[in-house]
Amino acid sequence: MENQNTKVPKRIASALINSLKGGVVPRIGLPYITVGRKNEIAALLRDAEIVEEGGASFRFIVGRYGSGKSFLLQTIRNHMMDRGFVVVDADLSPERRLQGTHGQGLATYRELLRNMSTKTRPEGGALMLILDRWISSVQAQTLQETGLTPDNPAFLPEVESRIMDVARRVNVLVHGFDFARLLSLYYQAYITQNEELKAKVLKWFRGEYTTKKEAKEELGVPIIITDDDWYEYLKIFAWFLKEAGYKGLMIMLDELVNLYKIPNPISRQYNYEKILTMYNDCLQGKAQYIGILMSGTPQCLEDRRRGIYSYEALRSRLAEGHFSKDGAQDLMAPVIRLNPLTPEEMLVLAGRLSDIHSQLYGYESRMCDEDLADFIRIEYGRVGADSHITPREIIRDFIGILDILYQKPELSLQDLLGSEDFHFAGPDAEGSEDGSGDDLSEGGKDFAEFTL
Numbered sequence: 321m322e323n324q325n326t327k328v329p330k331r332i333a334s335a336l337i338n339s340l341k342g343g344v345v346p347r348i349g350l351p352y353i354t355v356g357r358k359n360e361i362a363a364l365l366r367d368a369e370i371v372e373e374g375g376a377s378f379r380f381i382v383g384r385y386g387s388g389k390s391f392l393l394q395t396i397r398n399h400m401m402d403r404g405f406v407v408v409d410a411d412l413s414p415e416r417r418l419q420g421t422h423g424q425g426l427a428t429y430r431e432l433l434r435n436m437s438t439k440t441r442p443e444g445g446a447l448m449l450i451l452d453r454w455i456s457s458v459q460a461q462t463l464q465e466t467g468l469t470p471d472n473p474a475f476l477p478e479v480e481s482r483i484m485d486v487a488r489r490v491n492v493l494v495h496g497f498d499f500a501r502l503l504s505l506y507y508q509a510y511i512t513q514n515e516e517l518k519a520k521v522l523k524w525f526r527g528e529y530t531t532k533k534e535a536k537e538e539l540g541v542p543i544i545i546t547d548d549d550w551y552e553y554l555k556i557f558a559w560f561l562k563e564a565g566y567k568g569l570m571i572m573l574d575e576l577v578n579l580y581k582i583p584n585p586i587s588r589q590y591n592y593e594k595i596l597t598m599y600n601d602c603l604q605g606k607a608q609y610i611g612i613l614m615s616g617t618p619q620c621l622e623d624r625r626r627g628i629y630s631y632e633a634l635r636s637r638l639a640e641g642h643f644s645k646d647g648a649q650d651l652m653a654p655v656i657r658l659n660p661l662t663p664e665e666m667l668v669l670a671g672r673l674s675d676i677h678s679q680l681y682g683y684e685s686r687m688c689d690e691d692l693a694d695f696i697r698i699e700y701g702r703v704g705a706d707s708h709i710t711p712r713e714i715i716r717d718f719i720g721i722l723d724i725l726y727q728k729p730e731l732s733l734q735d736l737l738g739s740e741d742f743h744f745a746g747p748d749a750e751g752s753e754d755g756s757g758d759d760l761s762e763g764g765k766d767f768a769e770f771t772l
Contacts, residue, residue, distance in 0.1 A: 326675075328352055333680040340673070341719045343712055345390040348442070350398055353672050356665040357392055360658065363651035364396050364613070368403060371568040371611045376602035380576075380638065381615040383658035386712030389615040392658065393572050396613065400570045401439045405611075406450065406561050408432035408554075409572035417579060418594035420547060420587065425594070426527055429550035432571065433526045448522055454564035455510050458482050476511065483507045486563050490556060498543050499556045505539060527553075551598060558610035568609035576616025580626055592631035599637065599654070621655070661711055667696050669711075670718050677722045686725070691733045695721070698737055 328336075332349035339346035340353075360381075367377035383389045397407050410416060410431040417424035435444040459479050462468060468475040487500035502521050509517035520538050527545040529535040536542045545553050558569035582588040595614070601607040621628050621638070629635040638654050661669075670692045678685035699714050721736055 326352065328676050328679055330680060333676050336676055337673075337680055337719060340715050341723075343386075343716060345394050347394065350391070350395050352676065353669060354395055355669045355672075356661045357388070357395070357658075359651055360392060360656055361395060361399070363656065365399060365403075367611055368400060368405065368567070368570075371405075371570070371609055372403075374562075374608050376605070376607040376609070377611040378599050378602040378654060379611075379613050380621065380655045381613060381658065382618055382621050382655055383615075384617055384710070386710030387658050388661065388711055389658060390574055391711075393574055393613060393615055397437075397570070397572060398442075400611075401437060401442055404439070404567040405570050406436060406438055406446070406557075406566050406568075407570045407572065408436050409574070410435060411575045412573060412578040413575065414578060414581075417582070417587075417591055418551075419590045423547050425547040426545065426550055428573075429527050429545065429554070432554070438566070447525060448518070450561070450564060450566075451506055451522075452510065455479075455483070455507060457565055458486075480507070486560075489563070490560060493556050493559060494552050495543075495549060496556055498541060499553065499560070501541055502539070503560075505541075551594070555601070555607050555610060559608055562609040568611065570611045570613070572613045572615075574615050576614055576628070577620040579628075580616070580620035580623065585626075588626065589631060592628055592634055595628065596631065596633050596637075599634070618657075663696050663700055666699075666711065666714055667692055669715070670695060673715070673718060674722060677719070677726070681726055683726060687722075687733065694737065695733065 328349065332352070336346050336349045336353060364379065367379065370377055381389050381392055393409070397409060400407050410428055412418075412428065415424060416428040416431055418428060419425045420427075433447060436446045436450070437444050438446045438450065440446075441449050459470070462475065462479050462482060463470070466478060468478060484504065487503045490496040490500040490503065493499070502524055506518060506521045508514070509521060523529060524535060524539060524541065524544070527550060529538075529544040532542055532544055535544045554569065554571060561569050579588060579591045582591065598612055602610065602612060616628075619627060624630055624635075628638070640650070640653065640655065671689075674685050674687045674692065695718060696714075699709065699717065721733065724736060725731060725733065
């Protein structure tokens with residue numbers, strides 16, 4: 321097995337180990353632990369090229385609980401930021417949907433804007449940075465193209481003319497007039513260094529005004545972003561971001577299962593109708609410079625009673641063709657189904673985690689290739705591994721072992737694996753509740769033949 325000696329900064333190593341041990345996907349450091357998914361990543365990055373050229377894309381990522389859906393989303397998120405895209409992401413929940421009678425759609429929009437990220441601001445909250453960078457770039461372009469210096473009386477009018485030109489082009493989009501007015505207000509606040517006005521404009525862009533009266537009193541704009549039209553504003557943002565020098569906007573929505581769990585069938589259908597609108601916009605050319613990724617379990621997609629396929633207009637668009645099957649998946653289709661990671665891929669991942677753990681805590685790893693192989697063999701040899709074992713479980717088990725061996729150096733891996741007191745992490749409660757189990761479902765049956 322390839323030895324991974326890459327030096328990982330302690331801050332990133334700590335985030336990786338602690339996140340994975342807690343069963344959540346790290347926001348940073350993913351390239352250090354990414355294995356497999358090469359074909360899926362390549363397919364999604366091809367979508368990025370379409371978006372960059374003024375098109376749009378829409379994909380579903382489908383896999384069982386713990387199979388790596390969120391990991392793939394975060395990996396693509398990092399790739400997109402590196403390529404110059406702005407990324408917004410959110411997990412759906414009972415309080416955050418696509419549509420709702422109590423502002424659940426607007427809550428999703430607010431979460432997306434809160435998590436707006438760029439390469440230089442990957443942790444989120446990048447909206448003000450983006451707007452300031454746009455104005456600065458217009459100023460620099462004006463200086464370069466006209467030769468006017470900032471102390472020249474003609475400089476500011478020329479910059480303002482260019483800013484207004486962008487605002488005028490935004491006008492042609494639905495709700496573009498109001499968006500353009502807010503851009504103009506932000507520019508005025510930027511030039512006059514009016515931090516209070518800047519904060520109010522940012523508050524409007526983030527959808528935090530609750531009444532039109534409040535927005536009119538503070539900004540003179542008699543309109544606010546609502547539960548019904550928040551998606552239209554994301555389309556405007558995508559167009560504006562391209563004007564501001566970015567490649568486009570990538571929207572990522574995880575935990576689609578929370579739409580599947582909506583008890584009221586009419587509310588569920590409204591949410592599926594919103595998905596249909598977004599899907600049609602992307603495929604019919606009604607949206608530009610925008611990509612949308614949604615992820616969920618097979619059940620929340622395929623269940624004909626409550627899932628997305630219960631909405632016939634979506635089922636007919638998303639159902640797989642007759643020739644798609646395991647080993648011959650169409651990665652250009654709207655739905656990407658995550659295949660199980662192989663035991664060999666999990667072996668590579670275990671090796672990387674062992675190296676990162678030893679770097680983080682400053683000890684010499686005693687874990688050899690044969691130890692790693694023994695651990696993987698035992699994991700895949702568990703009862704039910706052929707249908708329920710997941711990367712999340714294996715990773716948690718392995719980090720737990722690394723923690724114990726670090727704290728008890730007198731023990732060996734064989735001591736732990738052979739102990740009657742050692743218990744593997746159980747299946748995710750959420751996954752077992754609906755019987756969806758998790759990924760790696762095909763690994764167990766070929767396990768007896770697995771060797772280094």
